[in-house]
Amino acid sequence: MLSLFMVFIIFGSLLPVMLSVQQSLHMKKERVSAYETLHEAAREVSSTGSVHGQRKVGGIVYNWQMADLLCVDYADYQGKQKRLCAE
Numbered sequence: 001m002l003s004l005f006m007v008f009i010i011f012g013s014l015l016p017v018m019l020s021v022q023q024s025l026h027m028k029k030e031r032v033s034a035y036e037t038l039h040e041a042a043r044e045v046s047s048t049g050s051v052h053g054q055r056k057v058g059g060i061v062y063n064w065q066m067a068d069l070l071c072v073d074y075a076d077y078q079g080k081q082k083r084l085c086a087e
Contacts, residue, residue, distance in 0.1 A: 026077055030060060034072045034084045037062040041070055042086065 037055045041064040044050050052065040062074045071085040 029058075030074070030076055030082075031084070033057040033060070034062055034074060034082070037064055037072045038070060038084065038086050041066070041072070045070065 037057075040055065041053060044053060045066050050066075052063070054061055054063045056062070060074055060077070062072050064070065064072045069085045069087065071083055073081065073083050076082055
């Protein structure tokens with residue numbers, strides 16, 4: 001009975017930590033894809049003169065546009081709108 005209680009304590013405390021780490025890694029992966037989109041958009045702006053476009057990575061659509069700054073808009077896996085701009 002004591003060993004079963006120990007197993008519940010160990011896994012009960014590790015599961016929230018694991019979920020938090022997984023969420024953090026997922027958000028970082030989305031941010032890396034947004035930076036890659038900024039890089040590709042900058043190359044396209046300089047070569048073709050396009051001022052907007054989009055890129056789809058892993059089911060997430062990254063929309064970019066060139067106004068005063070080159071910016072990427074996307075909805076993260078939680079559905080929140082995010083914006084990343086190159087300065």
